[in-house]
Amino acid sequence: MAADRARSRAVDEETAAPHPPAHDVTPSLDRLDADLVQVSIAHLGQRIAARFPARNLVQVAAQLTDLADEVEDTSGASRTRLRIARWVSTALGLAITAATVLIVIAVLRQVRVELAGGSADWVPLVESGINDVVFAGIAIWFLIALPARFERARILALLHRLRSLAHVIDMHQLTKDPEHLNPSYSPTGASVRDPMSREEMALYLDYCSELLSLTGKVAALCAEASEDDVILDTVAGVESLTSDLAARIWQKISLLPD
Numbered sequence: 001m002a003a004d005r006a007r008s009r010a011v012d013e014e015t016a017a018p019h020p021p022a023h024d025v026t027p028s029l030d031r032l033d034a035d036l037v038q039v040s041i042a043h044l045g046q047r048i049a050a051r052f053p054a055r056n057l058v059q060v061a062a063q064l065t066d067l068a069d070e071v072e073d074t075s076g077a078s079r080t081r082l083r084i085a086r087w088v089s090t091a092l093g094l095a096i097t098a099a100t101v102l103i104v105i106a107v108l109r110q111v112r113v114e115l116a117g118g119s120a121d122w123v124p125l126v127e128s129g130i131n132d133v134v135f136a137g138i139a140i141w142f143l144i145a146l147p148a149r150f151e152r153a154r155i156l157a158l159l160h161r162l163r164s165l166a167h168v169i170d171m172h173q174l175t176k177d178p179e180h181l182n183p184s185y186s187p188t189g190a191s192v193r194d195p196m197s198r199e200e201m202a203l204y205l206d207y208c209s210e211l212l213s214l215t216g217k218v219a220a221l222c223a224e225a226s227e228d229d230v231i232l233d234t235v236a237g238v239e240s241l242t243s244d245l246a247a248r249i250w251q252k253i254s255l256l257p258d
Helices: 002-015 034-051 057-116 122-174 198-221 229-254
Strands: none
Touching: 034 057, 034 198, 057 122, 057 198, 122 198, 122 229, 198 229
């Protein structure tokens, strides 16, 4: 398997169109670099187009490129939007807090007047003041959580599309059965006919596994600037899905006849 992969990579380097040199992008050693992920996807798309120009796998690679661009744009814009939204939420929260404090002070003054006059009307005033404090606390909590909720919905939508794309990639390799290449294989009328040779099927399956791996990397980009537990769990789910699907593909590659 290792020899097949090394040979396919060597041939791809000769047949694929030139791709951006590595020194054009400064790598980061402590975080996943979106630019390098995009370069890897673009190069893989060129390799697929050079080897299988008539296959729909080329369009799948292009779709992954578009999603990677969208994730990078969304991540950069999300930081700005989230920062602005937090400033606005903080300002509104401070305004509500100030208004609540003024209301509480007014209620306490009125209660003191009622107590000094020997009246029992201070009880409804206290209840009203407590209700105001409770509702103000709920409003402040809602304002604080609102920006993160908006960004969560946006990123989860992208992750859902990446999960769907992973299944699309898996659909492309489902009919690539190594058993069809065995000399003793006897097709039926319902068999899926594919004129691929052993080398072509090995390359095709290898490209599918690489696309799945890069899909997981694009999903991981969504978690680079997020500490949201829901987003992190969803990213982990997408990465686990792509890893499992890629492992199944490599089981097929290992079954290719010599």
